Amino acid sequence: MFKITPTTTFQILLSIFSVPLLIVPLQGNSQSTDLEQPILLRLKRHWSNPPSINHWTPLRPNSNSSTHCNWPEITCSNGSVTGLSLIDKNITGPIPPFICDLKNLTAIDLQYNYIPRPFPTALYNCTKLQHLDLSQNLFVGCIPGDVDRLSTHLRTFNLSGNNFTCDIPELTTLRLFLNLFYGSFPPEIGNLSRLEWLELSDNEFAPMAIPSTFTQLRKLKQLLIKGSVLSLFSNQLSGEIPESISRLPSLRYLTLSNNNLSGTLSPDLGQYSILQGFEVAQNHFTGELPEYLCANGGLIGIAAYDNNLSGELPNSLGNCSSLLIVRVNGNRLSGSISAGLWTSTNLTLLMLSDNSFTGQLPRTLAPSLLRLEISNNKFSGEISTGLSSWKHLTVFSASNNLFVGTIPQELTTLSQLTTLLLDGNLFSGHLPSDIVSWKSLTTLNLSRNQLSGSISAKLGSLPSLTVLDLSRNEFSGQIPTQIGHLKLTSLNLSSNCLTGKIPAEFEYTFFNASFLNNTGLCGSNPSLGLEICSSRFQNSSKISSRLLAIIIVIATVLLASATLLTFFLIKTCWKKEHKSVSKWELTYYHKLNLHFKESDILSNLTENNVIGSGGSGKVYRVELNCSSEIVAVKRIQNIKKLDQNVEKQFLAEVEILGTIRHSNIVKLLSCIFSETTKLLVYEYLGNHSLDSWLHGKKRQSISDSDHGVVLDWPKRLKIAVGAARGLCYMHHDCKPSVIHRDVKSSNILLDSQFNAKVADFGLAKILAKHGGPNTMSTVVGSFGYIAPEYAGTSRVNEKIDVYSFGVVLLELVTGRKANDENEDRCLADWAFQYYNQKGNHLVDALDEKIKEPHYLNVMTCVFKLGIFCTGPFPTNRPSMKEVLQILLNCSHQSGFGGGNVGSDSSDFSNDFRQGSIFEGEDGSLLSIV
Structure with a gap:
């Protein structure tokens, strides 16, 4: 029996979100109702009278009731049946031969049923058939070799999602993804001269090169052979692309990214067809990019990054007004960029980094350009003044080039700019004086230049x-106190000529490398590696003997008091614990209005105050005696010295949470530790975890009666958006990025207003290189939330968090647990199979406790997003930024509000809801767009 499993590939989503089958009426001779209705009723009886078509009832004599042409599954033309659409009707019997007694039948759609047995050759007798869709059923065996006996009028033929085996017969249309074919691509496919669509993904074909006979497919428009065709993490297509493929006149999209292909690209690609998409990224191609890619004026995007391409960019790209995206970073390309490409009318993304390009930046850029990435090249000269055409730019990355001169004042007028990277150049002079327009700027790196003068205090107002990062320059003077007002996750002012005392906000170990090699700086914290300010001033100031005597007396009293206090604490702990306790150390990670001592915490760590427990310790609710404030304390304790694994968990949590500043991430206030016990002091969140609201009893009643005892949909959507914001910040704004590794509903905490905060980073992992996979020695996490590739290989990147968050979304919309002991599969698998079988009835899967008519569309959208996030291929899952954009769009559509994360939020969300995230205009994957 065919079963969709978690390893089913992203191609299933293509079928789920594809355009419904178009039923085209055929003009022909009418056939009387008296002859056709008995055939339909016989068909109903043959299939054991499924309840889904109970409304198929005989026309009563002398009745004015509607005929079978008004049944929703039937399409008629001139009073005769031309279309039969029985999608997802729970049909379990075979297709009978007498179905072709409907002589004018042009369309049969039986997808998403349970029809067994071999291919129904009886359909050969349906001589006017134009559309046949038997996808997502239980057909077995071989596709018959004489299948071309089907109607010569056949235009659509879909057999995907079945259990066909054996060799592939010769056909005029092939959409055979998601079957059990094996062996090699049959070279005979090249003999199908009328073939326009070839889709062979998601089978068990062996690693191979593309057969040279494919070049004979003169009418081929779509060639989809990437994805699970091969292995999960890297495809295995090898060898060279046959040169004659470039002469296919109907070829529009060439998508061969992420394989092991090599050799040179045919110089004729694009010369004989209106090529729109050219994707050859992440292969081993050498030589030059083809000159004629945009010869016929239809090219939308180029994705040729991460190859070994050399030479110059084709001059023809400078005259290609249709271009939206050019991604050629990570090659060995050289030469200058044509003026026409810099200013191409519709260009939105230009990524040229990691090559050897030369030349100067133009004064005018493409009016629609959003991202310009040219780092690690040999661009030179000054950045021109008068940059009015750069006004839409959000990312300007020009690190490690040969730019000279000053940073122009006009650059600070780019109000949309979020990232500015000019490090590793030869810039000199002062910083621009007026930077107030940089309201959106999140990252500024000007390190490794020759900039001088003082650091502008206006930076503190961004x-x-x-x-x-302003390190390795020649800045002088004091660090403006306004800089301390920033919520920085990374600061580097090292290797300059700065003087004076550092702002108090940076007197923490997190900034211990931020001020090195500034001989004139001092601080109060010895761990920062700076001279202590007090000792410097002692050398330059004269202190009177009387004042010195007072200081000595005060110091003596304080020392005696500290000694007595230490003795008292040791004695108290001895009475309580009946053993000596190591010295406690307390470190603050946030600037707090409240201050507390270790004793305030230790005295409240009792069983009555336990509010949770986990693998590494218990969590306590502690009311501070000094201020009546409430904090949550996580205790990690072992009588003996902490073992290595627990120590790593502790250090990971402290390292990450001590650096993060975000309203949707739980705030670590301080840590208190001794040799055998670690205490982490967090802000207290009164509404506890999302898990306790969805699947358990909440621990305290809500004072506002309007909240009720069940989380309604607006609150659930608010929680989803908040948690997504936190994870988006971790993945995209932290440098380096942060992976949580244990996202689940019990680690999403809620404050009194049901604002979500991501918590428990004991299992988190900081990537050494943004976006790069790391391999962990062990797989950790919670069953039901673990991504399949992580469980199988221990490979880690941001997409494992996306998978886990997708499960949380499914929990929110269905009310089900991620792993129900009464079920034989986890929630992600259940939702995927439910969607596959009952895609038109998703409302039935939603949580009955919150299902209201005006929420159904949004809940369904979030259900689909959960499936999108839990796809089996990590490369096909959205990023957390994209997930957040979709959720924000759902909030706006529902009138719940929620803000925005970028100018493309609505576009991406609309594309998701309309299916174009999965499928291009002609069904092709458009990963470059």
């Missing part, structure tokens, strides 16, 4: 700035 509301979004989180990363600031």
Whole structure:
């Protein structure tokens, strides 16, 4: 029996979100109702009278009731049946021969049923058939070799999602993804001269090169052979692309990214067809890019990054007005960029980094350009003044080039700019004086230049700035106190000529490398590696003997008091614990209005205050005696010295949470530790975890009676958006990025207003290189939330968090647990199979406790997003930024509000809801767009 499993590939989503089958009426001779209705009723009886078509009832004599042409599954033309659409009707019997007694039948659609047995050759007798869709059924065996006996009028033929085996016969249309074919691509496919669509993905074909006979497919428009055709993490297509493929006149999209293909690209690609998409990224191609890619004026995007391509960019790209995206980073390309490409009318993304390009930046850029990435090249000269055409630019990455001169003032007028990377150049002079327009700027890196003068205090007024690197320049003077007002996750002012005391906000170990090699700086924290300010001033100031005597007396009293206090604490702990306790150390990670001592915490760590427990310890609710404030304390304790694994968990949690500043991530206030016990002090969140609201009893009643005892849909959507914001910040704004590795509903905490905060980073992992996979020695996480590739290989990247968050979304919309002991599969598998079988009835899967008519569309959208996030291929899952965009769009559509994350939020969300995230205009994958 065919079963969709978690290893089913992203191609299933193509069928789920594809355009419904078009039923085209055929003009022909009418056939009387008296002859056709008995055939339909006989068909109903043959299939054991499925309840889904109970409304197929005989026409009563002398009745004015509607005929069978008004049944929703039937299409008629001139009073005769031309279309039969029985999608997802729970049909379990075979297709009978007498179905072709409907002589004018042009369309049969039986997808998403349970029809067994071999291919129904009886359909050969349906001589006017134009559309036949038997996908997502239980057909077995071989596709018969004489299948070309089907109607010569056949235009659509879909057999995907069945259990066909054996060799592939010769056909005029092939959509055979998601079957059990094996062996090699049959070279005979090249003899199908009328073939326009070839889709062979998601089978068990062996690693191979593309057969040279495919070049004979003169009418081929779509060639889809990437994805699970091969292995999960890297495809295995090898060898060279046959040169004659470039002469296919109907070829529009060439998508061969992420394989092991090599050799040179045919110089004729694009010369004989209106090529729109050219994707050959992440292979081993050498030589030059083809000159004629845009010869016929239809090219939308180029994705040729991460190859070994050399030479110059084709001059023809400078005259290609249709271009939206050019991604050629990570090659060995050289030469200058044509003026026409810099200013191409519709260009939105130009990524040229990691090559050897030369030349100067133009004064005018493409009016629609959003991202310009040219780092690690040999561009030179000054950045021109008068950059009015750069006004839409959001990312400007020009690190490690040969730019000279000053940073122009006009650059600070780019109000949309979020990332500015100019490090590793030869810039000199002062910083621009007026930077107030940089309201959206999050990352500013000007390190490794020759900039001088003072650091502008106006940097402290940039509301979004989180990363600031001015290291290895010649800045002088004091660090403006306004810089301390920024919520920085990364700061580097090292290797300059700065003087004076550092701002108090940076007196933490997190910033211990931020001020090195500034001989004139001092601080109060010895761990920062700076001279202590007090000792410097002692050398330059004269202190009177009387004042010195007072200081000595005060110091003596304080020392005596500290000694007595230490003795008292040791004595108290001895009475309580009946053993000596190591010295406690307390470190603050946030600037707090409340201050507390270790004793305030230790005295409240009792069983009555336990509010949770996990693998590494218990969590306590502690009311501070000094201020009546409430905090949550996580205790990690072992009588003996902490073992290595627990120590790593502790250090990971402290390292990450001590650096993060975000409203949707739980705030670590301080840590208290001794040799055998670690205490983490967090902000307290009164509404506990999302898991306790969805699947368990909440621990305390809500004072606002309007909240009720069940989370309604607006609150659930608010929680989803909040948690997505936190994870999006971790993945995209932290440098380096942060992976949680244990996202689940019990690790999403809620404050009194049901704002979500991501918690428990004991299992998190910081990537050494953004986006690069790391391999962990062990797989950790919670069953039901673990991504399949992580469980199988221990490989880690951001997409494992996306998978886990997708499960949380499914919990929110269905009310089900991620792993129900009463079920034989996890929630992600259940939702995927439910969607596959009952895609038209998703409302039935939603949580009955919150299902209201005006929420159904949004809940269904989030259900689909959960399936999208839990796809088996990590490369096909959305990023957390994209997930957040979709959720925000859902919030706006529902009138719940929620803000925005970028100018393309609505476009991406609309594309998701309309299916174009999965499928291009002609069904092709458009990963470059």
